[in-house]
Amino acid sequence: MSLRAEVRYRRDRIEPPDYLDSLEDVDVLIEELLTGPVNENLAQIIHLDRETVVLKYPGGPGTEVPDHQLQVGVDRDFQVGVLLFIDRGGNFVTAGPPDSRNAPEYYLAGHWTRFRDQVEIPLGPVREAVKEFLTSGGQRPTCVSWKNQYLDDD
Structure with a gap:
């Protein structure tokens, strides 16, 4: 692996993307998200050990796409972050404490994403989860709690 x-x-x-090749690269990424442009504080990560799937559209060729993604966002003002993990099993977002913000907004390359309520967690567990994702071959990290991105009955 x-x-x-x-x-x-x-x-x-x-395009082309950057790469994470070490645990130290995760720390560099988090720092760049914290200190970079405010409208670029969310990253999409695809582990290269995971499978791809072929999407076929009627009348067109198939397109190979990753079977997963991990998004990591950080907020420099509040010193918190959010994780979103997507694969065939569903869309899961970190479960933050009840007193965390409602509908926080993050930006991937300037494109706005609004998350559901109470999803932000401290930066330490955010870093740990991204490192676990990297060392586990792209599996959903177990070091943080998750809830369904769309359903209220977690």
């Missing part, structure tokens, strides 16, 4: 993942988070780093 490799420690290799594609990461996209800035307009100038979408």
